[in-house]
Amino acid sequence: MTGSAIDSETAARRRAMAAFAAATPAELAAAFDADTIAGARDLRPAEAGLVMVRGRIGGGGSAFNLGEATVARASIRLADGQTGHAYRLGRDVAAARLAAIADALWQDPARRPSIEAALVAPVEARLAAADDAASRRAAATRVDFFTMVRGED
């Protein structure tokens, strides 16, 4: 595999993992069958912990530590040996475990299309619609300046 092929594979997986991180527990649970969930074994027990969130001085300079955020993570192995990992903001370790299963299924070329269709696409569509609505609501509060001309020239 060429370097750019690896990069595009990583980029695609990051995009899918972003959807798994943003998916609701209900969206995750509806995306695959109970047998798949039952067949998954923990590589590392799902757990809640912290990530130190960093900012940049002045928005673009050197990094500094802003504060921590709770994060749930999980690593699993499916019955067929495929491994998956997940990190999500918050403390929902059950959702993180389901996200790790989704990550494992996504990596299998045979099952990727179904995960893309059942989970990644709907979550991305939901986020895009929410972002669009939020952005248009904000845009409605944008100030349109106009100039008052007083007196005669």
Next chain:
Amino acid sequence: MYVAVKGGERAIDNAHRLLAHERRGDPAIAEIAPEQIAGQLTLAVDRVMAEGSLYDPEIAAIAIKQARGDLIEAIFLVRAYRTTLPRFGCSQPVDTGAMQVVRRVSATYKDLPGGQVLGPTFDYTHRLIDFDLAGTTTPAAPAEAAAPLDPAPHVTALLDGEGLIESNPDRAAEPGDLTREPLAFPAGRDLRLQALARGDEGFLLALGYSTQRGYGRTHAFAGEIRIGDVEVEVFAEELGFAVPLGRLRVTECEMVNQFKGSATVPPQFTRGYGLTFGQLERKAMSMALVDRALRAEDLGEETGSPAQDQEFVLSHVDNVQATGFVEHLKLPHYVDFQAELGLVRQMRREQAAAQTEADGRAEADKPAEADDLAATAATLDREAAE
């Protein structure tokens, strides 16, 4: 000798039962749920997350309920909770330039790319009590523009392009972490910003205000305030790449401050920076003012005002530390006080004796004894502090 006095257990247990009862309030009124606090008292939740230094709206909401709305107590609870969790790592620095903004205003440019976006602000409200809120309300659906917002680059980038403002170079150094290493002075700007980001809003507001009133003036303009959501990613060792975690709401303020120049650098504006979790505009603005004031010495400016003194600011900005030391005064100091009481009585006896001597009727007293008592009192104070 150290004598432990026991006997408060029953009183403490009953006090906590009474606290739980009072916290619940009138049982005829519906109990408040954390979801209601997180959803409707969002700015209180944001403050608890920022000063608790832990982004988790659900935990912050429970803490506010547990603390009966005492936000510093809630912040204390969040700080304590944080210590029970392992740290997985540190995020990639968030890209605030790519923020999905809900509010973005600049006091320096009227017409700027992305525009002036007011968002959900208290500004321009009349600050009259809205008695409609005494009942249940159904607010009108928000207006929606036909098109989403245009991209909104940082305002300072506009000045930066002309070299009119100092740049903030990325030194690619690992930032200090005051939750891992005790703060030592002088502290770098990375550590100062971390301390300010988790610092008390009221303290920062007062210090920022003091700079405006002349105690370390910086001639600040609000170059930009932006509130919105940023993506967070963490590098995962097991994967070998940065994994997206989700989004956080943050507030950023960039102050554009008085300019300076030197023999080698032409005059240019300087910068103060504020960044907080949540929607905390007052905090972010205050933080940016204080950040700039704390740079006075580095920029070769006159110093001496409280907001410019990093040891003063950073040692007192943390409200959990501050409340711990102030509130410890209410805990039993019976032994210390008895020692002081003995000391005062002794000093009064000595003064009376000296007076008597001055009157020419008695011989000199023994001042060394008073010193011994003072030493004993100091020792007891130290024991109590430990």
